[in-house]
Amino acid sequence: MKKLLTALLFAPAIALASGAGLHLDKAPDVQGDKAALQSGARTFVNYCLNCHGASYVRYNRLTELGLTEQQVKDNLMFTAVKTGELMRVAARPDEQKQWFGAAPPDLSLIARSRASEEGSGADWLYTYLRSFYVDEQRPTGWNNTVFANVGMPHVLWQLQGLQVLNKDHKLELAVPGTLTPGEYDKQVGDLVGFLVWLAEPDAGFRKHLGFGVLAFLVVLFGFAYAMKKKFWKDIK
Template sequence: MKRMTTCLLLFISSTSLVWAASSNYPLDTVEININDKASLQRGAQVFMNYCLSCHSAKYMRYSRMAQDLGLTEQEVTDNLMFTTDKIHDPMTIAMQSKDSEGWFGVTPPDLSLVARSRGPEWLHTYLRTFYLDPSRPTGVNNLVFKDTAMPHVLWPLQGWQELADKDSDTSSTKLELAVAGTLSPSEYEKMLDDLVNFMTYMGEPARLEREKLGPWVLFYIALFCGVAYFLKREYWKDIH
């Protein structure tokens, strides 16, 4: 009994710490459609160009991505492979952990499962809410992840934002565009939709097959229930 009580207290304490570390900034609404191959292809291009230089995705292989996204191996090799020349390699990076920790203060995490652990809504909001903060080593901060060590790598596309006003309630904080990027705000939102869509797919590639097989599995269960019902009637007809 004492052991169970201790485990319960530890669980409650750890949960409280997680909530204490999280922001109360309202998260964006995101529509995920991993069957949209055009969106996944655009998201993959952004991921390879802006994310894969620091973050790995070691649980995803280029060959699997080519198969699922409707790309040929040559297209992937020519346009999306910058860290290796072997199509069956996982998405690793050349940067060493000790170097990245020295530069950023922390090793950039692998992004294979970040959409499953954080959620697409969190990812979308995080990538949208960087703002200028001269007090930080990277010159930026984030409304969702306060004091983040990550630089705003998408600034050429979004531009630079700054705090328009800051209320004591973080959820009321607003941002305004100080320096425009190459994309308009609506275009940047669309780009984030594609990037988050791709990262959601990357977190569970088997979901594509699972969703295709789902209706057939339900049909089989319904058919089996009908057969089982008539078998039950036949076996129990002398009793009921």
């Protein structure tokens, strides 16, 4: 029992150590591209929202990506009725645990929680979603070079195709998918960009506000300096 408790205590540290030195590809920054974020939202609700929720965000926030409420209802809402509802999956966590052995994690903050010394959370997700390969030894038939022995199957395999590990233990596309490698990378980049937006929808406003505050302080400094010179001009 003592050994089991010790193993559980140090499991997170072991997991982090196992990922040390992992090379992560740089994810494209699409936060200013509403078309790309809309594309990412479409991929998310079609391929991810079946199992993973984003329960910290409501559907009506998707209008901030340049969509109307009617467009959100018609194209992005499959598990809700009103746009004010949270982006949850239909299945309950206890049902998912029974089906999969563990409930799939909520993805609201996944882009922030996966940040590490090797790169940002976006870099991790971008590399992870492009690193699945066929592994007949795994229950799902899939494995991943970024997340070894992952329990999640490759839900985007029809788009990417079938990758295998060659004799040099590098990924190789054995069977092409419906998208070319470049097109698949673009779609994954859009999806990751949407996950980054999900983690902090107000990030754009916060950055603009920060620049505004800095500009105000610069102007205020100019007035303060002019006032200081006015007050002290007669003092030697």
